Each structure stands twice: as structure tokens, then as C-alpha cells.
Amino acid sequence: MPEAPLTPADATTDMPVLEVTGVTRLFDVSRPWLQRVLAAERKLFLRAVDDISFTIARGTTLSLVGESGCGKSTVARLAVGLLRPTAGEIHFEGQPLSTARAQPALRRRMNMIFQDPFASLNPRWRVRDIVAEPIRAFALARGAEAVRGRVEALLTQVGLSAADGEKYPHEFSGGQRQRISIARALASEPEFLICDEPTSALDVSVQAQILNLMRDLQDRLGLTYLFISHNLAVVRHMSDRLGVMYLGRIVELGPAETVFRTPAHPYTRLLLEAIPDLERVGQPRTPVGGEVPSPIDPPPGCPFHPRCPLANDRCRQEKPAHARTGEVLVACHAVEEGRSA
Amino acid sequence: MSAPLLEVRGLTVEFPTRRGILRALDGVSFAIAPGEVLGVVGESGAGKSLTGAAIIGLLAPPGRIAGGSILLDGARIDHLPAEAMRRIRGRRIGAIFQDPLTTLNPLYTIGRQLIETIQTHLGLSGADARARAVHWLEEVGIPAAARRIDAYPHEFSGGQRQRVVIALALCAEPRLVIADEPTTALDVSIQAQIIALLKRLAREHTTAVMLITHDMGVIAETADRVAVMYAGRIAEIGPVADVVRAPAHPYTAGLMASIPALEHRVARLAQIEGAMPRLDAIPPGCAFNPRCPRAHDRCRAERPELMGAGATEAACWLHAPAHAESSPAHA
Numbered sequence: 256m257p258e259a260p261l262t263p264a265d266a267t268t269d270m271p272v273l274e275v276t277g278v279t280r281l282f283d284v285s286r287p288w289l290q291r292v293l294a295a296e297r298k299l300f301l302r303a304v305d306d307i308s309f310t311i312a313r314g315t316t317l318s319l320v321g322e323s324g325c326g327k328s329t330v331a332r333l334a335v336g337l338l339r340p341t342a343g344e345i346h347f348e349g350q351p352l353s354t355a356r357a358q359p360a361l362r363r364r365m366n367m368i369f370q371d372p373f374a375s376l377n378p379r380w381r382v383r384d385i386v387a388e389p390i391r392a393f394a395l396a397r398g399a400e401a402v403r404g405r406v407e408a409l410l411t412q413v414g415l416s417a418a419d420g421e422k423y424p425h426e427f428s429g430g431q432r433q434r435i436s437i438a439r440a441l442a443s444e445p446e447f448l449i450c451d452e453p454t455s456a457l458d459v460s461v462q463a464q465i466l467n468l469m470r471d472l473q474d475r476l477g478l479t480y481l482f483i484s485h486n487l488a489v490v491r492h493m494s495d496r497l498g499v500m501y502l503g504r505i506v507e508l509g510p511a512e513t514v515f516r517t518p519a520h521p522y523t524r525l526l527l528e529a530i531p532d533l534e535r536v537g538q539p540r541t542p543v544g545g546e547v548p549s550p551i552d553p554p555p556g557c558p559f560h561p562r563c564p565l566a567n568d569r570c571r572q573e574k575p576a577h578a579r580t581g582e583v584l585v586a587c588h589a590v591e592e593g594r595s596a
Numbered sequence: 597m598s599a600p601l602l603e604v605r606g607l608t609v610e611f612p613t614r615r616g617i618l619r620a621l622d623g624v625s626f627a628i629a630p631g632e633v634l635g636v637v638g639e640s641g642a643g644k645s646l647t648g649a650a651i652i653g654l655l656a657p658p659g660r661i662a663g664g665s666i667l668l669d670g671a672r673i674d675h676l677p678a679e680a681m682r683r684i685r686g687r688r689i690g691a692i693f694q695d696p697l698t699t700l701n702p703l704y705t706i707g708r709q710l711i712e713t714i715q716t717h718l719g720l721s722g723a724d725a726r727a728r729a730v731h732w733l734e735e736v737g738i739p740a741a742a743r744r745i746d747a748y749p750h751e752f753s754g755g756q757r758q759r760v761v762i763a764l765a766l767c768a769e770p771r772l773v774i775a776d777e778p779t780t781a782l783d784v785s786i787q788a789q790i791i792a793l794l795k796r797l798a799r800e801h802t803t804a805v806m807l808i809t810h811d812m813g814v815i816a817e818t819a820d821r822v823a824v825m826y827a828g829r830i831a832e833i834g835p836v837a838d839v840v841r842a843p844a845h846p847y848t849a850g851l852m853a854s855i856p857a858l859e860h861r862v863a864r865l866a867q868i869e870g871a872m873p874r875l876d877a878i879p880p881g882c883a884f885n886p887r888c889p890r891a892h893d894r895c896r897a898e899r900p901e902l903m904g905a906g907a908t909e910a911a912c913w914l915h916a917p918a919h920a921e922s923s924p925a926h927a
Contacts, residue, residue, distance in 0.1 A: 531787070
């Protein structure tokens with residue numbers, strides 16, 4: 256049941272860059288046909304993303320955070336059109352995503368930055384060709400001279416030197432490669448970037464460089480980000496709004512500052528409690544019990560109930576709907592009933 | 597500090613290559629007391645895992661210990677014959693690695709792996725060894741241990757597998773455990789459970805732990821002391837609270853400042869420009885000098901050794917007596 260999209264306080268009258276409404280994505284994880292028929296089994300589906308809705312306003316960052324298997328990367332792939340939703344709709348710039356993807360003028364306005372800068376750059380291409388590919392594909396500059404000028408400008412923009420274009424990816428460190436990925440992503444002059452764990456393969460000091468660069472670029476170019484990460488501290492640094500995912504559902508969605516200051520959902524609270532932190536030298540903590548259940552066989556009712564300290568019979572039977580508290584949407588019976596205080 | 601359990605003095609590890617010898621560790625010295633948790637932190641390639649591998653005698657060839665010594669309970673264990681080292685490994689030094697799937701043999705039940713380890717090192721009979729294996733599975737929090745002991749590794753979740761690996765590392769009751777990124781492959785909520793477990797067991801059994809990780813948050817919560825490594829050397833070593841709150845080495849200060857905080861949001865993260873040098877291009881003097889905001893002539897010419905710097909020790913000329921009047925490193 257899609258709820259009304261949440262409008263951020265600082266929203267302009269602009270339509271959102273991305274609007275995701277009631278999107279569900281199933282993956283078929285059945286055994287091969289013959290084995291399934293012989294064993295008289297039914298088809299088996301993994302519900303990777305379960306009825307999620309959100310919007311991203313122009314020039315802002317929405318982050319999705321969660322543990323492995325919560326469906327956050329699937330959302331990234333749905334948003335960029337690499338996967339199609341099983342149900343629900345995605346609109347980009349007011350148009351259905353499939354229509355938008357079919358038009359080069361709209362398609363070039365979204366791009367993706369991947370996690371692994373070692374796997375996402377072609378090792379046989381020089382950096383200048385890697386960065387020039389989108390420029391050529393969308394005919395954004397004509398003539399070798401103009402393309403070269405554009406590539407050099409992009410490399411400088413991400414903190415590399417123009418001469419680096421002559422090198423191959425293996426000559427760069429992980430952080431520099433991620434800069435090349437960003438230069439390539441910016442080459443099609445996009446407005447919307449989907450960043451799937453862009454710094455989790457990097458060391459902390461390099462991570463800081465890349466995060467600073469991404470925020471500078473956002474300020475300068477007015478970029479909109481969908482930022483996917485498992486690292487809550489990184490997410491806090493980057494986000495305007497935050498969605499916390501658990502087993503394919505967004506359990507809490509709202510302005511990042513509010514969610515971090517006053518987390519409402521028990522899962523968000525446990526997640527924030529669990530993170531090792533520099534400011535807690537030598538302090539004991541209460542670890543979250545249990546582990547994330549398998550998304551193939553999710554628990555009935557609220558998917559978080561087996562680990563939730565507030566769970567009662569209703570939580571075990573009935574899937575909670577999103578309820579709005581101020582600017583925050585929370586899917587939790589305990590919060591709704593006021594049992595969470 | 598009481599007599600150290602492990603003492604590493606001037607450890608140097610080299611890799612001969614066609615283009616010359618690469619020095620991956622260069623004069624690393626530290627000690628761990630019984631029951632103490634020493635965190636070793638650093639960025640990829642700083643030499644933290646290599647230090648652990650050298651101590652347990654598992655340096656991948658052609659890597660070799662080219663200098664220094666490693667003492668366990670006062671006796672040298674570097675350059676021991678392979679067979680003698682094999683007996684120390686497991687019995688006196690346990691190891692926990694990042695990926696529990698590669699540590700456990702997928703073809704054997706976890707019980708068989710535990711019992712084999714217990715029998716090899718403690719010489720118990722089959723039934724006694726099995727009882728002990730069940731006891732250890734209970735210790736690390738595996739539910740229904742008596743039944744689960746006959747399960748295979750793939751039947752456990754990631755967090756439970758890492759618990760089994762911890763049981764495997766501790767079941768011969770070693771005096772020292774080397775844990776190399778034990779929680780990196782795990783989700784945050786599981787990570788906290790595993791850290792709490794490791795810490796509790798180390799305290800109860802007065803096992804010393806060398807905890808190698810890139811995650812300063814894990815170190816801050818777990819370790820008693822911390823060694824910060826950079827380009828094959830220890831840049832700073834000291835009590836964890838002092839290193840975190842008042843770092844003496846500019847690299848440590850930069851590292852701490854570059855970690856995004858959970859408590860508040862800053863407009864801009866502090867960043868250390870550049871990247872750690874490659875092993876074949878380590879600059880003369882202090883290896884950190886090209887990236888250091890406070891480098892001066894001496895840093896470019898002369899290599900600093902660890903020296904007293906307040907509550908910690910730092911390899912930084914800012915703390916040389918001539919510099920005594922200068923301010924702390926985090927300017």
C-alpha cells in the first residue's frame with residue numbers, strides 16, 4: 256500500500272528528481288525446472304525489495320542504509336534501470352523510468368558510481384578513453400579537440416591532473432580510481448548520481464577525500480544523490496534524508512538529522528547502538544541479539560520481530576504499515592501504539 | 597607492565613623481487629602483556645597483517661624475516677623449524693582470520709575440526725575432546741551446541757561461523773591470539789556481538805590478543821593499547837584512550853580526524869592529502885613527510901624512531917627534545 260510521498264521541509268516547488276512508489280522486486284530462486292517438478296516443489300521467490308516508496312528532491316541526498324541482504328543495492332539497480340520492478344512505479348524527472356531511459360537526453364542525466372573501482376574500469380583502456388566514452392556516446396562534444404578539452408576539465412574537477420588521462424587504471428591507487436569513476440559518471444553531465452557503496456573499498460583517509468569531493472561536486476553542480484551504504488557514520492556525513500532498510504522494507508524514513516538524533520524504529524536504535532565508535536573508548540555496550548533472517552523465508556508479521564525487544568503478538572502476526580510522526584515515517588506497531596518510549 | 601608474553605624487537609620482513617628487495621616491515625618493535633589486547637591499526641599495505649603473519653610463522657614466500665627477533669614467553673620463535681612452529685601454532689598462538697568460510701574446512705563437520713584441534717594440542721581422548729568441543733561451542737554462544745556440533749560450516753550463518761572460528765582458535769587455550777580483521781566480513785550488528793565475545797573470553801582466560809583491523813572504532817572499544825602502522829613501521833603506540841583523544845603523531849591525528857563521526861555532522865572531513873607510498877618508493881627520512889602538514893627539514897633527511905610523546909610513543913621529530921617547546925601534533 257503506497258503511502259503519500261513525504262515532502263522534505265526544504266522542498267522546492269520542483270518535482271522530485273526520482274519518485275519511487277510501492278516498488279517490489281522478486282527474484283526467482285527456485286531450483287532448476289526438472290528438479291523442482293520431480294520433487295513437486297513450488298516456485299520459490301526471494302522478496303529483495305518489498306513495497307518501498309520514497310522521493311528525492313533536486314539537489315539533495317537520500318541515503319539508504321542497512322545490513323547485507325536488506326535490499327539496498329537492489330534499490331540502486333532499480334533506480335538506475337538495471338533491474339525492472341516486479342510491481343510499483345519509478346518516475347525520473349516526472350516520466351516513467353522506462354520511458355526516460357529510452358530517451359538519450361534524459362538517460363544521460365542519471366549515472367551510477369559503483370563500489371569497486373578495480374572492477375568498474377576497463378583495464379585495457381586509457382583513462383582519457385574511459386572518461387570520454389559517455390561524451391562520445393551522447394555526442395556532448397564534437398571533434399577530438401573538444402572531447403580532449405572536456406576530459407581534461409573533468410579530470411581536473413575530480414582532483415586528478417590532465418596528464419593522468421594518458422595512463423591506464425592499474426597505475427592508480429584505489430582512491431584515485433574512484434576519482435576516475437566519478438569523472439566518468441560526470442562526463443554525461445548528469446544531475447542524478449546513484450552511488451552504491453562508493454567508499455567502502457577505500458581506506459579511511461582516502462574515504463574522507465572522496466566524500467569531500469562528492470559533497471563539493473554536489474554544491475558546485477547541484478547534483479542529486481541516491482547514496483547506498485552500510486556505514487552509518489558515512490551516511491550521516493552525506494545525507495539530507497535517510498531511509499533505514501531491513502529485509503527489503505524501509506522501516507524508517509525521514510530527515511537524516513532527525514533520524515540520527517531521535518531514532519524511532521527499534522531497528523534503527525539497535526543499529527546506532529551497535530556501531531563501534533571512537534567516542535566510546537573502553538565503554539561496554541549491549542550488542543544486538545540475533546542475526547538478519549533469510550529473505551527467502553522472512554518471519555511473518557513485522558520482519559524485525561524476532562530480534563526486537565518490543566515485539567508482542569501483534570508484531571508477530573501483522574505487518575506494520577508506515578505511520579507518520581512529524582516528518583518521519585516509521586513502520587512499527589510499538590511506535591504507533593506508543594509502547595516504544 | 598608485567599613480563600611481556602610476546603615481544604617483537606626490530607622485526608624486518610623483506611620480499612625479494614626481480615627489481616630488488618622490498619622491505620615491507622622495517623624495524624617493528626612492540627610487546628604484549630598476558631591478558632592484554634593490543635590493537636594494530638593502519639591502512640591497506642601498512643604492514644599490519646604481515647606483522648601477524650610473521651609472528652605465527654605464516655609469511656607467504658618469498659617473504660622472509662630479514663632481521664629482528666620475536667620472543668614468546670622469553671624464548672625466540674622466529675626461525676624455528678616448520679614442525680616446531682606448527683606445534684606452537686594452535687597450542688600457544690591461536691589465529692582468527694577475516695573470512696570464516698576460508699578458515700573452516702567445508703568438507704568436515706565443525707565438531708571434527710574442533711576435536712582434531714583439541715586432540716592434537718591437548719592430547720585428550722575422543723570422548724573428552726568431544727565434551728570439550730561442546731563446552732567451547734557453548735562458550736562462544738552457539739545454541740544447542742551438543743546437536744549443532746555435527747553440522748557442517750555451510751549450515752551456520754556468517755556470525756555463527758565466526759563464533760566457531762573463535763572456538764577453534766581458543767579451544768587449545770593458547771596464551772596469545774592473533775585476530776586479523778575478525779569482524780570485517782560481518783554486519784555491524786553482528787560485529788558488536790563478536791567483539792564483545794572476543795573481549796570476554798580474552799579476559800576470562802587471560803589470553804593476550806593482537807587485534808589487527810583497519811577500523812579505529814573497533815580498536816577504540818576493544819583494545820587496551822594501540823599501535824598505529826604506516827608504511828611498514830609503527831608511527832605511534834600507546835594506551836588507546838590517549839592515542840584516540842590526544843594523538844601525538846600527525847598521521848594518527850589525520851587518521852582520527854578523517855573518520856566521519858556518528859555523534860555530529862561536520863561540513864567537511866579532515867583529509868590527509870595523497871596516499872601511502874608504495875614499498876618501492878618510500879621517501880627518505882620519515883615515510884609520512886610528503887603528506888605531513890608539519891614536516892620540516894629534519895623529517896626529510898633523518899628517520900625518526902619511536903620516542904616518548906606525552907602518554908604515548910610516536911616516531912615523529914616533533915617530539916624530539918629539541919622540539920620540546922612546540923605544541924602537540926594536532927594543530
